[in-house]
Amino acid sequence: MSDVARLAGVSHQTVSRVLNEHPNVRADTRARVLDAIDQLGYRRNLVARALVTSRSRTLGVVSFDTTLYGPASTMYGIEQAARAAGYFVSIVSLRSIDAEGVREAIGYLTEQGVDGVVVVAPQRSAARALESLPPGMPAVAVEGTHRANVSVVCIDQIEGARLATKHLLDLGHETVWHVSGPSDWLEAEGRLDGWRSALEEAGRPVPEPLTGDWSPKAGYEAGRRLAAMPGVTAVFAANDQMALGVLRALAEAGVRVPEQISVVGFDDIPEAAYLSPPLTTVRQDFDAVGRHCIEVLLRQIDAIGPGTYERLVVRPDFVVRASSATAP
Amino acid sequence: MSDVARLAGVSHQTVSRVLNEHPNVRADTRARVLDAIDQLGYRRNLVARALVTSRSRTLGVVSFDTTLYGPASTMYGIEQAARAAGYFVSIVSLRSIDAEGVREAIGYLTEQGVDGVVVVAPQRSAARALESLPPGMPAVAVEGTHRANVSVVCIDQIEGARLATKHLLDLGHETVWHVSGPSDWLEAEGRLDGWRSALEEAGRPVPEPLTGDWSPKAGYEAGRRLAAMPGVTAVFAANDQMALGVLRALAEAGVRVPEQISVVGFDDIPEAAYLSPPLTTVRQDFDAVGRHCIEVLLRQIDAIGPGTYERLVVRPDFVVRASSATAP
DNA sequence: TTCACGATTGTGAACGTTAACATCATGAGC
């Protein structure tokens, strides 16, 4: 920077002012400085800047298994929104989901000097780790708990599950079976609750849910069991991958979808529209989730003192395709 | 840090030494310092450290559409390996794939002071951007060009495509149709070449390939065209998502897979094993790619002076499932 | 007892930037 200053015949402070678009710099001085910058190929050192401003313009994201479509999409949305706002994104993907791991990850990020963290950790255990955030660290949880000491952005899982369940009931099905996600996932819980409440509201019997782990394999196994059960005409799977497994198991068992059994999923993965048959599902707007996360987080970073905690709920859409039809 | 030093009754330098596990610190001094650190809840400031050492222990990753299974998995592998090596990962996901975007992203990361960059940009245009890397910046490309001014880690696309094509020929198919990826993708090109060379080697006719954009939709459209063409008995799709679209189109057209037409994909996405029918495909070890990236990059960072450029090729596996069978 | 030498600890400067304040010129208003 001092090289630039020397070449432009000004002080380093003036160079800094030009760089930061300070208004009080004469136009010709600015031009001279910019020229010098160009000539020397100078790039400012953001590390030094972060040291003195104690703002790194970096956000941390803690996530779990970014290979899954949901987390990957959320991450993408977060990164896009963050960069649009002039922030960098530093990520930590956890292999396991214990509170200790989340805590450690947040610790790392804190040391690194991030201005805030987004925690995409939709497990009950991981959400618990949020209760021991470093004081003063702005944070947003995606699908976090209802505890009030952290802001939360989430998709209305209950509503999504209700949409799916009601859709099936409206088609004349007596009741709807459910293949749920792992019990410690908040999303799994929300979808379970939504499904159950929709059935109860309609005064229908609530069958015992089958529990899976989000994987196609789990869906397949649940599908085999469902195919063997008499009277099953409608299945709501807690995500599309499991729905896909269910479809496979039903096909293998010679059960026709949707003629004999209707299947509905959740997520709207890119594959959903091209399965056999194309899958009726609940679409989540992960982009919106990412955007809201950054909005909330930036508000919190810019707030003076401990801001209030927000809770932002994104409504899901329902996409009707060919895997659901009127009851046989 | 000076607070810790005062509490422990030592100089700030000794605290630094304890933190960096310098050997020449007496055991009881170390204990006293650690105690003080604990008591004050002190965390070191990595930004200040980065300023003076000019090492941020952060790596940058530039990627394109991390929503896709391949890039997402590669990213995951990279992050895991980087963290294991004590590095942070800062990401930039590009929405579009022009060289300008890649250049800009690398510029951002350079300003931020990353110690090296991994560029996952398997398009010809993006790969070109690597030719104008900031001098002295360690870099690794995933699926980059063959140009020698940057290290490359890649999966042997040609070999994978040859495995798939030969498998189908061995099953007695006269020839194999191909649904390729977008022409400016290096992976698409590699798979096309592998497919073509396998056919030529066997002295078989080489049909005009159908070009897609990796999406299930593109596969579906290609599938419809293939279903209408007489004499098609085997199709090799350049990725699993397109293969899925092909399967869907064939199912719609009443063509049975694999009895009438065999289909093979590429990637082995988690869904592949549970499609109808389960998809024969080429598995890519993205974890290995991520690991190798970090290994190569760290070697380059630790090397004194301009190291040599490496080229590391990961061999794909072939997974036989039910979507391929002997020719009708 | 003395000395040399390695182990341990301390001191000051530096990394590259911005914040805070100081300085200087310019021009408007009386």
Place this chain on the structure above:
DNA sequence: GCTCATGATGTTAACGTTCACAATCGTGAA
């Protein structure tokens, strides 16, 4: 012509580490 506000620029001191070097302490051999 004088004062005073305002805009443009410069000067100095941080930010929290590590590096290079200096100083001190202890220990074993002569």
